[in-house]
Amino acid sequence: MTTSSVSNGAADRPPPVKSSLIDPDGGALVDLVVSESDAEAKAREVESLPRVPLTRIDLEWVHVISEGWASPLKGFMRENEYLQSLHFNCLRLNDGSIVNMSLPIVLAIHDEIKQAIGSSEKVTLVGPDGGVVGILRSIEIYKHNKEERIARTWGTTAPGLPYVEEAITHAGNWLIGGDLEVLKPIKYNDGLDHYRLSPKQLRQEFDKRQADAVFAFQLRNPVHNGHALLMNDTRKRLLEMGYKNPILLLHPLGGFVKADDVPLDVRMEQHSKVLEDGVLDPKTTIVAIFPSPMHYAGPTEVQWHAKARINAGANFYIVGRDPAGMGHPTEKRDLYDPDHGKKVLSMAPGLEKLNILPFRVAAYDTVAKKMAFFEPSRAQDFLFISGTKMRNYAKSGENPPDGFMCPGGWKVLVQYYASLQGEETQSPALSA
CATH class of the missing domain: 3.10.400.10 (Sulfate adenylyltransferase)
Known part of the structure; x- marks a missing residue:
């Protein structure tokens, strides 16, 4: 190998990793709370x-x-x-x-x-x-x-x-x-304010942990082992890319959600069990609440979800099927094309500095008895457990297949749906 070929090879490689914290939009983080x-x-x-x-x-x-x-x-x-x-x-x-x-x-x-x-x-x-x-x-x-x-x-x-x-x-x-x-920071006094870290606080935490990459995962549902597989696989991919200490920002949406979504306090308890059970590593994971209301506006809204994480310091954003989507309110179909969210993110103006990571489809592998990446060659071996099916399991007290969700997290959901059924049983007497 000649000297010149070594030099050219070095020039072709990406620059060394220096910091996870990309600049906020506009160059400076806005802080509007008065002193x-x-x-x-x-x-x-x-x-x-x-x-x-x-x-x-x-x-x-x-x-x-x-x-x-x-x-x-x-x-x-x-x-x-x-x-x-x-x-x-x-x-x-x-x-x-x-x-x-x-x-x-x-x-x-x-x-x-x-x-x-x-x-x-x-x-x-x-x-x-x-x-x-x-x-x-x-x-x-x-x-x-x-x-x-x-x-x-x-x-x-x-x-x-x-x-x-x-x-x-x-x-x-x-x-x-x-x-x-x-006049003063917004607080809700619901026992969850310690999770509501501002972009400034998150950036300080990433620095404290010496993160050289931050990858954000937005969700409004309980975390099952398929989600965990995606997040753990993303960290593995970042390590293979040369990063030494990628940190996961597990960032559930904490503002307005529709009535049939799992409430924030239940979701946060379930997320904590996921870390307690070791499904995600607490040393490389930060769980915080994203205070935005939810629009369910599909490809339009997913841009907002990604943009806000730039301001928090994330330089990678995980996007999956039908982000921020929902069923059509009057017809039996998805309101948005399930693939358009990730396609729009890869093209959206103003998001060029954010690395978009489309995730692979995960489903329950009935042979391996765990959540795994879907393999079309043996499609018959995979079971897709929708959110509706998961809720029906929890409502009926029936356990999902082993390996779908950590036991501690599943117990939280079962208790939540049992409490709802208790309220429904009592409501006629209360109304009388």
Whole structure:
């Protein structure tokens, strides 16, 4: 081998691994919680301002914006940001660069609130419990065309879309945007706040663990051994690529979900059992809650899920079949093509610096009696256990095949569904 060939070979290799932490969108992580020294003055200021009430979902968006998940966004969208998000799925910054922003993050108000605001340039945001949350400055109020928003976000205006029914249908006819200031960090006091690590806190934890790669896994369901296989296999692949200490961010969605999804507290208990049972390694796994509400908007929403993890420091994102999808609300079919999510992520503007990892299909191998990657050559040996089938197992108290889920995690689900059946049995007496 000649000297020149060695030199060329070195040039062809990827650069040495230096850090897992890629820059947040816009170059700097947004933090909109005011300092303690300023909080007292802000608290006096809010008393004289018109008040805008927030719903629970609005408060979740305040949480998301204030911690920098939507960086470089610094408040609820004004009209120019809203239109870019709605029609282009991205924002163009002042320097000409593009960041992904596939979901409009907006605050709706009713006619009487708009009238009460009048000519004021700032408003006080009030939480569902009546407490002051923060201030919205340099406000802009513009028309809320609900049909256009729904059609462009979901690709349909069919009745029965969970987020639409919860947050848009009965919302006001106006949107109010502006620069956000939050008086104190958002807390829910539900026993889970210690899981709600901000992007800044997550980046600090990745540094503390000396991560040289961070791979994020988004989910809103219990973790079964097929999920674990995907996550463990991803870590193995990253090690083979030359990384020395890849860290998994197991990042369940913690905001609004539809009524038949497993509640957050149950999911978090189930996730903890997965680590306790050693299905995932606690030394190389961080479990945290992603505070965003869920839209079930398929390829449009999966871009938001990926973009937010960039701001948390992840440089790899695992994507599977039909991410952020759901069944069509009025027809017996998937609302979105199951493969479009991962295809869109690989092409989406503003996500170029994130490495997308499409995962292989996992199913229950009836021969090996464990979750394994599907092999088309022996398709008859594999059993696909859908979420509906898993729920039916748990509701009936029937155990799934050995190796589908760790025993501790399965026990959590069985107890949850048993408690629901108990409530259903008692409800006629209670109503009487």
